[in-house]
Amino acid sequence: MKNWKTSFVAIGLARVSSAFFVFPEDVNGEALTEAYGIGSACFAALNSTIDCDPATVAKVHKPDDVYWTADDVEALCTASCRADITSWVSKANTACDGDTMPVGGMIMSAKFLPLVYQHGFNVACLESSDGENCVQQSYDWQGSFARSYPPDYCANSDMNAPECSDPDFDISEVTSEDRSVVTLYPDSLKCSDCFVHLWRLRLEDPLLGRNNSYTPYLETEFESLQSACSTTVAATIPQETMVKGTQTIPAGAPSPTPKPCNGQVVDAPSSLTCQALAEKYNVPLGAAYGATGGDEVEADCAITETAACLPKACELLTLEGPDIWQVTCESIAASNNITINQFLAWNPTRLGECDEFGYGETVCIGPPGGTYTLPPPISNPSGTGGYHTTATPAVPTQPGAIDKCGLYYIVTGTDTCESISLRYGLTLEEFLSYNTDVLPSCSNLWLDYSVCVAPVTPLPTSTNGKCGPSHGDTTCEGSGFGDCCSREGKCGSGEEYCSYENCASGKCFEKNISPDGTCGGVGTGYTCPGSQFGDCCSTAGYCGSSSEYCGPGNCSAGFCDPNVGGKTPDGTCGPEYAGNYTCTGTQFGACCSAYGFVSTLMLKPNSAYEEDIN
Known part of the structure; x- marks a missing residue:
C-alpha cells in the first residue's frame, strides 16, 4: 500500500508470531489525541495491537485493489487475526461513539478505521460452502457492464427472438433490465455461494451506509438476485454514515493550483451520455468515464458544474460485431499494425482488463493528438550509440533511478510508463529496472520529476594508449597507460593529461570552484562545493546554501537536499505523489493517510518475531 513498509528480519527457519501495530510504539498519545480532537478513551481503543500478519492486513482496507494469492490468504485469514479485529471493532464502537476525526479532507466517525479493516478482512477471507476462497474464485468470473446484442440479432426470421417483433425494440438501447445482475450472469454463477455473499458484503461496506446514493441500486439488485x-x-446495511462532513481549509491557506488541461476541454453544462461524449470528441470510452466521474451503472457522463478535461482526439475504433467477446488488447494491436505498448499507452483508462471489452466500447488505435514525427535520436558527442557518461537531470529525479543513468526524461501530465517506454524504445521491464521505485502499475509516476530512460554504456578500453572520438571512442581507465584521456586523444596521468583544462574524459581533476557564484550551465560550468557562495548549484545556475538553492526542485548539482520530503504545499503526501511530502506542521493535518492525503490519522505496521534457531 502507499505509505506502509514492513521490514522482515528472520534468523533461523520459523517465524512464530507477528503483530500489526496500529500506531507506532513510541507514539505521543497526548499530542495525537489533541490533534485528532478525540477523547483519550477513544484513542486508547484505536491504539491496538492485533495479532495479524502485517504484510497482508495492511492491504485489507482496500481489498479490491489487491491480487490475493493463496499464500496471502493463508497468512491473513487466521482465527487469531479475526478475533483481534472483532475485539478492536467492539472497543472502538464503545469508546469512540460520537467522536470524529479529519481524514483525507473528510470528517469521519472515529470508529470507521476498525470497521474498514474488519470488512476488508471479511471480503478477503470469505469462503464458499466447500471451503474455496471466494475472491480467488472470482478472478475466473467474466464481468460485463450490460447485456448487448450482435448487429444481426434480428436479421434471421427463422431464429428471431420474441422481442424482435416489438416495433420499439432497439438492439443498441441499453435498458435497466440489460444492466441487471440477474440478466448478465448465468444461474450457475450468480446463484453460487461466493457470488451471493460477495454481493452481501458490498451492501455491508461501512463506508457505504443507508444514505449513500449507490445503496438502493445494490439493495434492489440483491433482492432480485435472491428472488x-x-x-x-x-x-x-450500516445505518450510520461514517462520513460526517467535509474538512474546511483554514482561512488564509493557499488554494491548490488547478492543473492545466493538456487535451480537450468540455465546458459545463453537458448532458451527453458517455458513449456520445466518447464518439463526439474521439476519445476512448474509458477516458470519458474517467474525466467526468461517469456513472457506469447509468452510463451517464453529464457535466453539471465544472468543465471536464478529455484526452486529445485520436483515431478511434468502435468495438462491435458478433466476435466482440474474443477481442483482446493483443488482437486489436495485431489487426491495426501497432504494438501492444502503443495500444496500452494510447488507452491508459480502459474500462476493464485486456480481455474484457464491451460492445460499442471505443479505443484509440492512433496516438492522441494525431501522428507526429519522432525527433532524431540523441547521441553522445562522440557520435556513437549509447550514453557513456552519467547524465545530470534538469529537474529533481524520482527516487529509485539507477546511479549510472545516461539519459533522463521529465515526466509530463499525459505520460504513463508505457508511453515513456514506447518513446525511448524500451520494454516496460527495462523502464522499471532503470527506475526501481516506480510500481509495476505505474501509479506513482511523479509529475515534473526526471526518470531514467537509458543506462550508461561502458566504452571500450584503449589497447594502444590512444583514446577518444578519433580512436573508436576508447577510454583510458584500466588501460595501463594512465586513467585520463587528454584533449589530444592520448592516455596518461598527472596535470598534463588530467587537469580540467587538458582532460577530455576519465579520472579528470575536479572542475574549477566557482569564483563568482555562477555554476552549471551558466558561465563556464563552475561547481559550488567549496566556494564562498554555498555548496548547492540551483536550477537557475547560481551557488547558494538555503532551500532556494539546495531544496527539492531547486537544486541541480552539489550537496542538494534529498529531493523527497518536506512540508506538503497542496495536501498530497507519501511515496505515490510527487515529492513524497510530509504533513507535520502544515495546515492540512498532522499525518499522511493510506490514500496519499494529509489527515490526522497515522498508522504504522511493524512486525514482532519469535525466532526459532536450530
Missing part, C-alpha cells in the same frame, strides 16, 4: 436464486441471505 432468482431462491435464497434468503440477510444483509446488514
Whole structure:
C-alpha cells in the first residue's frame, strides 16, 4: 500500500508470531489525541495491537485493489487475526461513539478505521460452502457492464427472438433490465455461494451506509438476485454514515493550483451520455468515464458544474460485431499494425482488463493528438550509440533511478510508463529496472520529476594508449597507460593529461570552484562545493546554501537536499505523489493517510518475531 513498509528480519527457519501495530510504539498519545480532537478513551481503543500478519492486513482496507494469492490468504485469514479485529471493532464502537476525526479532507466517525479493516478482512477471507476462497474464485468470473446484442440479432426470421417483433425494440438501447445482475450472469454463477455473499458484503461496506446514493441500486439488485436464486441471505446495511462532513481549509491557506488541461476541454453544462461524449470528441470510452466521474451503472457522463478535461482526439475504433467477446488488447494491436505498448499507452483508462471489452466500447488505435514525427535520436558527442557518461537531470529525479543513468526524461501530465517506454524504445521491464521505485502499475509516476530512460554504456578500453572520438571512442581507465584521456586523444596521468583544462574524459581533476557564484550551465560550468557562495548549484545556475538553492526542485548539482520530503504545499503526501511530502506542521493535518492525503490519522505496521534457531 502507499505509505506502509514492513521490514522482515528472520534468523533461523520459523517465524512464530507477528503483530500489526496500529500506531507506532513510541507514539505521543497526548499530542495525537489533541490533534485528532478525540477523547483519550477513544484513542486508547484505536491504539491496538492485533495479532495479524502485517504484510497482508495492511492491504485489507482496500481489498479490491489487491491480487490475493493463496499464500496471502493463508497468512491473513487466521482465527487469531479475526478475533483481534472483532475485539478492536467492539472497543472502538464503545469508546469512540460520537467522536470524529479529519481524514483525507473528510470528517469521519472515529470508529470507521476498525470497521474498514474488519470488512476488508471479511471480503478477503470469505469462503464458499466447500471451503474455496471466494475472491480467488472470482478472478475466473467474466464481468460485463450490460447485456448487448450482435448487429444481426434480428436479421434471421427463422431464429428471431420474441422481442424482435416489438416495433420499439432497439438492439443498441441499453435498458435497466440489460444492466441487471440477474440478466448478465448465468444461474450457475450468480446463484453460487461466493457470488451471493460477495454481493452481501458490498451492501455491508461501512463506508457505504443507508444514505449513500449507490445503496438502493445494490439493495434492489440483491433482492432480485435472491428472488432468482431462491435464497434468503440477510444483509446488514450500516445505518450510520461514517462520513460526517467535509474538512474546511483554514482561512488564509493557499488554494491548490488547478492543473492545466493538456487535451480537450468540455465546458459545463453537458448532458451527453458517455458513449456520445466518447464518439463526439474521439476519445476512448474509458477516458470519458474517467474525466467526468461517469456513472457506469447509468452510463451517464453529464457535466453539471465544472468543465471536464478529455484526452486529445485520436483515431478511434468502435468495438462491435458478433466476435466482440474474443477481442483482446493483443488482437486489436495485431489487426491495426501497432504494438501492444502503443495500444496500452494510447488507452491508459480502459474500462476493464485486456480481455474484457464491451460492445460499442471505443479505443484509440492512433496516438492522441494525431501522428507526429519522432525527433532524431540523441547521441553522445562522440557520435556513437549509447550514453557513456552519467547524465545530470534538469529537474529533481524520482527516487529509485539507477546511479549510472545516461539519459533522463521529465515526466509530463499525459505520460504513463508505457508511453515513456514506447518513446525511448524500451520494454516496460527495462523502464522499471532503470527506475526501481516506480510500481509495476505505474501509479506513482511523479509529475515534473526526471526518470531514467537509458543506462550508461561502458566504452571500450584503449589497447594502444590512444583514446577518444578519433580512436573508436576508447577510454583510458584500466588501460595501463594512465586513467585520463587528454584533449589530444592520448592516455596518461598527472596535470598534463588530467587537469580540467587538458582532460577530455576519465579520472579528470575536479572542475574549477566557482569564483563568482555562477555554476552549471551558466558561465563556464563552475561547481559550488567549496566556494564562498554555498555548496548547492540551483536550477537557475547560481551557488547558494538555503532551500532556494539546495531544496527539492531547486537544486541541480552539489550537496542538494534529498529531493523527497518536506512540508506538503497542496495536501498530497507519501511515496505515490510527487515529492513524497510530509504533513507535520502544515495546515492540512498532522499525518499522511493510506490514500496519499494529509489527515490526522497515522498508522504504522511493524512486525514482532519469535525466532526459532536450530
